[in-house]
Amino acid sequence: MKVCVLGAGPAGLYLSILLKRADPAHEIEIFERNAPGATFGWGVVFSEETLGELRDADYATFLRITDTFARWDAIDIRYRGEVLRSRGHGFSAIARKKLLAILQERCRELGVVLRFETSIEDPAELPEADLVVASDGVNSVLRRSRDFGTRSTPQGCKYIWYGTDLVLDAFRFSFAETEHGLIQTHSYPFDEHTSTVIVECPEPTWRAAGLDRMSDEESIAFCEDLFARDLEGHSLLSNKSAWLSFPRIRNRRWSDGNVVLLGDSAHTAHFSIGSGTKLAMEDAVSLANAFVRHGHHDRAAIRAALVHYELERRPMVDRFQQAAADSAGYFERVRHHTGLPPRQFAVNLLTRSGRISHANLALRDPEFVRRADLDFAGEPDRLFAPPPFLTPLQLGKALIPNRLVVTGDPRGAGLVRTAPIAVSEDGRITPETQVGVASYPVDAVHEAGALAMACLTHAGRRGATRPARFGVDVPLPPDEAWPLLSASAVSYGPLSQVPKAADEADLKRIRDHFASAAAEAATAGFDLLELDFAQGRLLASFLSPLTNPAEDRLRFPLEVLSACREAWPEERPLVVRLTVTDWAPRGATIEDGVAYARAFAEAGASMIHVEAGQTVAETRPVYRRGFLTALSDRIRAEAAVPTLVGGHLTSTDEVNTVLAAGRADLCLLDVEA
Numbered sequence: 001m002k003v004c005v006l007g008a009g010p011a012g013l014y015l016s017i018l019l020k021r022a023d024p025a026h027e028i029e030i031f032e033r034n035a036p037g038a039t040f041g042w043g044v045v046f047s048e049e050t051l052g053e054l055r056d057a058d059y060a061t062f063l064r065i066t067d068t069f070a071r072w073d074a075i076d077i078r079y080r081g082e083v084l085r086s087r088g089h090g091f092s093a094i095a096r097k098k099l100l101a102i103l104q105e106r107c108r109e110l111g112v113v114l115r116f117e118t119s120i121e122d123p124a125e126l127p128e129a130d131l132v133v134a135s136d137g138v139n140s141v142l143r144r145s146r147d148f149g150t151r152s153t154p155q156g157c158k159y160i161w162y163g164t165d166l167v168l169d170a171f172r173f174s175f176a177e178t179e180h181g182l183i184q185t186h187s188y189p190f191d192e193h194t195s196t197v198i199v200e201c202p203e204p205t206w207r208a209a210g211l212d213r214m215s216d217e218e219s220i221a222f223c224e225d226l227f228a229r230d231l232e233g234h235s236l237l238s239n240k241s242a243w244l245s246f247p248r249i250r251n252r253r254w255s256d257g258n259v260v261l262l263g264d265s266a267h268t269a270h271f272s273i274g275s276g277t278k279l280a281m282e283d284a285v286s287l288a289n290a291f292v293r294h295g296h297h298d299r300a301a302i303r304a305a306l307v308h309y310e311l312e313r314r315p316m317v318d319r320f321q322q323a324a325a326d327s328a329g330y331f332e333r334v335r336h337h338t339g340l341p342p343r344q345f346a347v348n349l350l351t352r353s354g355r356i357s358h359a360n361l362a363l364r365d366p367e368f369v370r371r372a373d374l375d376f377a378g379e380p381d382r383l384f385a386p387p388p389f390l391t392p393l394q395l396g397k398a399l400i401p402n403r404l405v406v407t408g409d410p411r412g413a414g415l416v417r418t419a420p421i422a423v424s425e426d427g428r429i430t431p432e433t434q435v436g437v438a439s440y441p442v443d444a445v446h447e448a449g450a451l452a453m454a455c456l457t458h459a460g461r462r463g464a465t466r467p468a469r470f471g472v473d474v475p476l477p478p479d480e481a482w483p484l485l486s487a488s489a490v491s492y493g494p495l496s497q498v499p500k501a502a503d504e505a506d507l508k509r510i511r512d513h514f515a516s517a518a519a520e521a522a523t524a525g526f527d528l529l530e531l532d533f534a535q536g537r538l539l540a541s542f543l544s545p546l547t548n549p550a551e552d553r554l555r556f557p558l559e560v561l562s563a564c565r566e567a568w569p570e571e572r573p574l575v576v577r578l579t580v581t582d583w584a585p586r587g588a589t590i591e592d593g594v595a596y597a598r599a600f601a602e603a604g605a606s607m608i609h610v611e612a613g614q615t616v617a618e619t620r621p622v623y624r625r626g627f628l629t630a631l632s633d634r635i636r637a638e639a640a641v642p643t644l645v646g647g648h649l650t651s652t653d654e655v656n657t658v659l660a661a662g663r664a665d666l667c668l669l670d671v672e673a
């Protein structure tokens with residue numbers, strides 16, 4: 001097969017090695033704009049898992065790379081004057097220049113033709129080939145010459161990639177407070193002389209600090225001064241370093257005819273999870289294996305290999321891109337976490353991308369987790385603490401015995417939520433929805449050692465439906481349905497009844513119904529009260545611009561909250577179940593959610609139960625495990641209010657991770673009764 005490769009980065013070089021190894025008859029030519037020893041950036045990190053795949057793909061390259069590795073196992077977090085060290089993480093790093101030199105050398109040994117200092121600006125300049133590989137990086141010329149359905153969006157902070165002649169002994173995250181906001185570094189060693197230092201901050205901080213107007217020298221001087229303690233008298237080094245925004249690249253297709261995207265041209269993963277090189281090299285392994293499997297004797301075989309490669313790699317890449325998005329978002333908003341105690345801040349950072357859990361961390365560094373759990377339990381001087389999920393929570397005057405919330409069997413739980421209880425007949429979701437709290441077995445919950453929370457709702461435009469076992473939001477036949485109310489006359493789904501827009505008399509009646517149900521719940525002995533302002537139900541419909549055109553969308557929900565607060569004993573906690581983002585175009589965003597949560601907390605809500613979506617029927621969010629956790633993290637940090645979160649949390653390890661990191665205070669466990 002005649003193969004033309006554009007770009008001699010890790011992706012293009014490694015694919016060429018693997019193709020040549022599989023079949024020395026392949027004719028492979030690589031075109032690279034840079035000279036052999038020139039490249040951008042400094043060192044790149046690899047994790048232990050990546051190395052296994054490289055070992056199996058080409059042992060000679062693996063040996064040369066791993067021989068040169070700087071290895072360490074610690075992560076240092078420098079925050080508020082403290083240095084917290086977590087061990088057992090198993091990192092390796094190599095200078096990007098060295099990695100490329102090893103790959104180039106191996107290419108030459110195997111007979112790959114390398115054409116350096118050859119910039120291809122028009123793909124027509126490339127020679128005819130059976131396979132054309134676009135491994136020309138983030139700004140791929142080849143990708144731009146065809147329609148791959150590319151989406152490129154800036155992700156995370158403004159960053160600059162420096163080196164330093166200080167040799168670190170750990171991966172280090174350092175946070176510096178400035179009058180313009182938080183600026184942080186990600187640093188790690190990669191050879192016996194040098195370490196990488198990536199400096200980053202959100203764009204507003206970057207502009208306010210004047211970094212957008214500084215010369216290269218001024219920028220280095222600014223960063224050296226800010227991180228002088230970390231640099232211990234050493235300098236920052238530039239390699240044509242410039243302040244950039246990291247582009248998140250996604251493509252609808254990874255190949256077109258005989259042209260295939262590989263590495264960064266196909267997908268990027270934010271540098272804060274250090275996986276771009278790994279993904280690029282794993283792409284190469286997958287594509288080379290696809291040719292071994294499907295052959296390359298004709299166009300159909302080549303197409304089959306390209307399809308195979310994309311099908312195999314896409315799910316893996318999607319997972320890394322999700323983790324990378326979570327990580328980039330974390331660093332962009334990390335200033336909101338500066339209120340966390342140092343060790344909890346560190347746990348939050350280490351678990352930011354969802355790839356490390358509380359249990360993983362305990363395996364890597366038991367001492368770190370023991371201390372974090374002791375801090376979490378508020379008893380730093382004891383020898384051992386219970387895991388976070390078994391730590392009681394004092395909320396107002398209520399002592400919730402542990403952090404697990406369930407709907408159903410109370411055994412083992414700290415808090416039991418009732419199913420939705422309608423405040424009036426016309427507020428029922430289905431004909432089976434309970435109206436009023438009177439018949440709920442509060443005593444049985446108390447006997448099981450848990451507290452009980454009454455969840456009051458008015459279904460609004462999502463009412464008069466068949467029970468969920470017949471399907472979601474299936475309207476009742478007209479002769480069984482009752483008239484619906486909402487903030488506006490907009491139906492929930494295409495088949496749903498059109499509700500009446502509530503008038504002042506309706507609003508007064510609804511407010512009174514909520515208040516009397518709250519008083520009844522208090523008399524019935526409930527310990528906590530939850531008001532349903534979520535998922536398109538009546539009070540949620542007032543909060544969304546999709547269903548309420550009014551300017552002051554908070555007015556009526558706040559009135560209901562105040563009325564309930566008055567009717568509900570002051571010492572008992574009141575929870576607001578809130579849709580914190582509609583996940584729909586022109587709907588309420590998470591920023592609205594933060595503002596709402598803040599307003600409800602000021603008006604007497606003790607906690608926000610975080611929900612998302614279901615404001616309009618046509619949204620299709622991804623309900624992955626823990627899909628609400630990042631939203632809860634934002635509400636808790638930015639609105640400074642305790643949170644309860646669910647979102648398919650199925651194990652105590654997931655719950656421990658959420659709690660230990662300070663992403664929520666209570667977790668709703670999704671388990672079969």
Ligand SMILES: Cc1cc2nc3c(=O)[nH]c(=O)nc-3n(C[C@H](O)[C@H](O)[C@H](O)COP(=O)(O)OP(=O)(O)OC[C@H]3O[C@@H](n4cnc5c(N)ncnc54)[C@H](O)[C@@H]3O)c2cc1C
Nearest residue numbers: 007009010011033044045120136137263264271276277278
């Ligand atoms: C700040 C930062 C830190 C990072 N840290 C890590 C890390 O720790 N670990 C990790 O795994 N990844 C890391 N990455 C990501 C990693 O650098 C990339 O994912 C990786 O380099 C992708 O390899 P590639 O071969 O696809 O593309 P590239 O490495 O970008 O290679 C593309 C090549 O194509 C050449 N080229 C481009 N256009 C043309 C043209 N028109 N003509 C000729 N040649 C051309 C370029 O000169 C380049 O040599 C980091 C990235 C950044 C920005």
